[in-house]
Amino acid sequence: MVLAVGALLIAAALSPRARAEDGYDLWLRYRPLAAERREAVARVSTGIVSPPQVSATLTAAVAELQTGIAGMTARKVPITSAITDGALVIGTPRSSALIAQLDLPLRWNNGGPAGPLWHDGYLIRNVALDGSRVTVIAANEDVGVLYGVFAWLRLAQTGGGLTELDVTSTPRIGLRVLDHWDNLDGSVERGYAGASLWDWWRLPDHLDPRYTDYARANASIGINGAVLNNVNAQAEILTAPYIEKVAALASVFRPYGIRVYLSVRFSAPIDIGGLKTADPLDETVAAWWRAKVDEIYARIPDFGGFLVKADSEGLPGPQGYGRTHADGANVLAAPLRPYGGVVFWRAFVYARNSSEDRVKQAYQEFVPLDGAFAENVILQVKNGPLDFQPREPFHPLFGAMPRTPLALELQITQEYLGFATHLAYLGVLFEEVLDADTHAKGTGSTVAHIVDGGVFGYARTGIAGVANVGAARDWTGAPFTQANWYAFGRLAWNPELSAHEIADEWLRMTFSSEPKFLETASSIMLRSREAVVDYMTPLGLAHLMGTAHHYGPAPWVDDLERAEWTPYYYHRAAADGIGFDRTASGSNAVAQYAPPVASRFADLAAVPDEYLLWFHRVPWNYRMHSGRTLWQELVRHYDRGLAEVEAMQRDWATLEPFVDTERFAKTTELLQIQAREARWWRDACLAYFRSRSGLSLPRGVAEPEHSLEHYESLRFPYAPGR
């Protein structure tokens, strides 16, 4: 008896049990290398020689080497004391006699003068040792060795040479921190990747293995701090039960060089302390904070410090008591200082009922306080003066606070850039910000050089990224959003890296090193952020997103409780023109920048197109550099944004041969959503601006799919992230 079985042949391929790549492994996939490369890696990883006394950090480093090499070469690399050709010798001069005997330029080497490495920098060299060719991964501190191990594994995964290594790498910024906006109920503000990673409810007893993998991922890109809870802080995080929970997380993170920080609510002395006031100059308040800090350090000796959002968007702060932000920050900083802790004090403030241009207010508030902050306070400043828009000019505080260390706050989670759904590689945005020249002390005073202390000699340096990590299996909710976490870490370590090279190494580790794949995927990534700018807020427009949830277009909203929360406040489109005049004839926000910058931004002829409507109000028929009118140019940008996403879809489709089924399908599906939403953005914005300008769409331009009324009628009560 014979039966045709035709369609059944596909059954095996359909088997749901064949575990796909679900993204959990991030860029630490360590997949088998092609034969030639596998041999090359194997030859330089014949054994691991580590110090006799290993710390938890060195144990983690060795484990990572073994895991990585086993994955790439299908071979278990022995831990050995024998120096042979191809050995990996790791350690610090203090822990390893082998490392000490090499004359390496490490700070504490041989008791001589300090070498060029910061304490968490590392050095990778191929040297001869006892007649054998070995690879040395050395550092002053164990965590530096761990960073060096991850760097070597990155080289091994991305195809770098491994036989003539002479790498010295030191982080340019001291505190490289992820800010989690995670609430104690497990929700994540502006989180689009599932619930909070922290299972507060079952901490401190239950330690999810994900906590370790989170720490590994961070350490692999040099992140050394994590603020565990939302800046819109719940006071309970400072109660004893939560301190126990935080201590449990700290114990998991410690071997990976990651300190924990907490966001605190300024009114905590009242909320949970039973005091009648939170006045920072009240001695009972100061005593309460001292006792609380002592309590924390008793459980977490390497606690990082506090992050504070105060007198901002309704949160309590020192101004409620007639005190300054410096008074507020300093009362927290004082007890932290002996322990080595810091206060990250956020500069994101703007007043209720102020007629002043919102983007000017942080500068006005904080510049007079320069020099008034305690030594261990770092002012944390968003990249732009508004709020994490697809594009903003750099924040004018950068360059304006010579005596106050400024940390740069970037948003990795895509609150305003399509959530975790849209493919928007933020390495490009981060690079643009870091490279922006403030001219604070002449040409070359880039934001990066402000933040890394180069310009003003800040004793402390920091950078923070608002995390896009959640309990989603792939951590960030989508394959490509992982790249934004990665790019943040890499740029925090070295702001000189280019977004392009970061994309390249991330793609190699996360997907494939096939040239055809790399070329196309890299192109998609590098174009993606500008596409978002184009279909959402081109030419210096900003904050056109839907109210509160920030999903989709809503440029028509003009009637919220606070004017500066409305899109209309920012574009002011009317029959006579569009844009916010921030020159001397308007709010004069340009004057907050150094003169070379200010004059460029203020000059209609000189201002870059991408900031035009941010700084200027112009008529619809204003003639652009391109020769087109503003209206034509605006339409063109919206069209281009949509066209770019459609091109990304086509390009991605060609990559199917190089990508596993699950991640290919997910990216394809998300690009489909992105294309639909890009069209929605374009159509809704053009329909609206047309209604304001009274102009027609240029010939050949597609009509919006629906009426303006349709777009205005849409409601999204269950948008995520709130």
Place this chain on the structure above:
Amino acid sequence: MVLAVGALLIAAALSPRARAEDGYDLWLRYRPLAAERREAVARVSTGIVSPPQVSATLTAAVAELQTGIAGMTARKVPITSAITDGALVIGTPRSSALIAQLDLPLRWNNGGPAGPLWHDGYLIRNVALDGSRVTVIAANEDVGVLYGVFAWLRLAQTGGGLTELDVTSTPRIGLRVLDHWDNLDGSVERGYAGASLWDWWRLPDHLDPRYTDYARANASIGINGAVLNNVNAQAEILTAPYIEKVAALASVFRPYGIRVYLSVRFSAPIDIGGLKTADPLDETVAAWWRAKVDEIYARIPDFGGFLVKADSEGLPGPQGYGRTHADGANVLAAPLRPYGGVVFWRAFVYARNSSEDRVKQAYQEFVPLDGAFAENVILQVKNGPLDFQPREPFHPLFGAMPRTPLALELQITQEYLGFATHLAYLGVLFEEVLDADTHAKGTGSTVAHIVDGGVFGYARTGIAGVANVGAARDWTGAPFTQANWYAFGRLAWNPELSAHEIADEWLRMTFSSEPKFLETASSIMLRSREAVVDYMTPLGLAHLMGTAHHYGPAPWVDDLERAEWTPYYYHRAAADGIGFDRTASGSNAVAQYAPPVASRFADLAAVPDEYLLWFHRVPWNYRMHSGRTLWQELVRHYDRGLAEVEAMQRDWATLEPFVDTERFAKTTELLQIQAREARWWRDACLAYFRSRSGLSLPRGVAEPEHSLEHYESLRFPYAPGR
């Protein structure tokens, strides 16, 4: 040069990359079998012979066989048309000439009279075919074949004989449904396993592979329906965009025989329909529902129907318009009926401001409506008359509605039993309910026989379990809570199964078949639910949990907005005694049961200890059957509950050799929390009841760790599940 490497040797073992068992695979692990068993399974799975025309369901069945056999025997089983010894021949008589030629007792076999199988039952037989010994897995419908395949794989995994099979299995209950209390914002009411599994935001485009694995897991235990959203329903679920999302999920579930249902808000015609009323007798309302049902079926031809919570806990319903529950249900049922859809109408109602005993109200409300419901309405009744307590007597509606099909609603998620943290095997609770004898038509009128239609001949039968599934990697938040999902499905298929045998097969598939492991782990499971009863609410106590979140003890609460929401309402402890008099001298709730039951419950001498304080108010020195006073017995139960958890901890610790690292550690950690919380329950309740009774603790009994004031002061603003 020689270095000691001592501690480093553990590094490899510590490697975080060695993927542990994270629980994702549930009971479908298909791990390699021991050699002898592997051979035995291999001999009866030499090839898969499937019909030439395969449906998506048969494709799934074949894929599952291939996956399972490959996992167990490390061998790819071919799909073939050759009948050889050891072949697995699957199909229906209509699709497979091979099956048709066998004289199997299937309903549609050979056009003869119907066989004994329901349409989704299956038959597994070892037969000779063309001179070869084969295993036939046959059914009337493809979904029955899928169920048969899962049954065969279960036998293969659990060590059952595979050569003399003659299994006929038909589900006793027609609609076997999971109720998800998932909100559209991704939260889950009474969910303790992460966010909702449904990524509403990115549906319908993005189809998470988990949806398929969810369907597989359900199909493997015979579940054939899923209500996707919370009974506290948001009206938007019925808008066009959400219907598209639901349709996408339905398309994933369809091959696995799972229909989707939706919870609807009774006021939807107003909320999203623009009507002024939701009066079920208003023709515009009826027309709105007709149109909505048509709209749904146009997209989801096998849509299951609606679940409705109405006039309950503040939700809108027909009574707001002076109509009855039957009026409300029937207006929804009418348009569903031609499509084959049903209405599950919940009986969980109790009035605001009623002086009537809460547990009597559902009976009073619904018994007069018996016979008034449309044919396709099923009244969904919780197992007990209160609300999913650790123990309740069965609901008196069971047996009291001869003309209205009653579905049993069980709660799989542990709202009142320690969330996903406590190990509480609910198979025991479900079995207790199903086996409870209502005496509605004489002895043997068990709840199971009411629900399966045996007693009253219901034309439709159903059972619902409130799901404990979320986006947690292990689905249910803990290794052992998976067993409650499993037990629900198995008992829904066959209420005659014992909780013990279900635990045994679940343990074998989920962990190990080692006798030592099975003996101990099974003992832990079977004792666990009684332990919870003992440390929370022994001797018929109920509803002592913390307000709203239901976490931890709060017997002292007596001042909520509604008296029947307070613990005090249920225990009424005072100097003269404790308990709720539900005999004729009190609320006379006992009279709602059939006379043999009522007389037993009403009789202080006959009432089982476990229901004593549910039905009776007795003095503290009341002499129990044991000879001890009530007070002594109460203390003893609380002590025993705690001791049982501590014994579970010790027993679990002995199982380390049999369990993978990750699940062993997680269970250990959760038992640690459970033990601490069991102590808290015991201590707080004894401290409170002591304060009410004025009695001392018996000699030798441990003092509560803290003062009553301490326990009363505890607050849990971020408890999960709300």
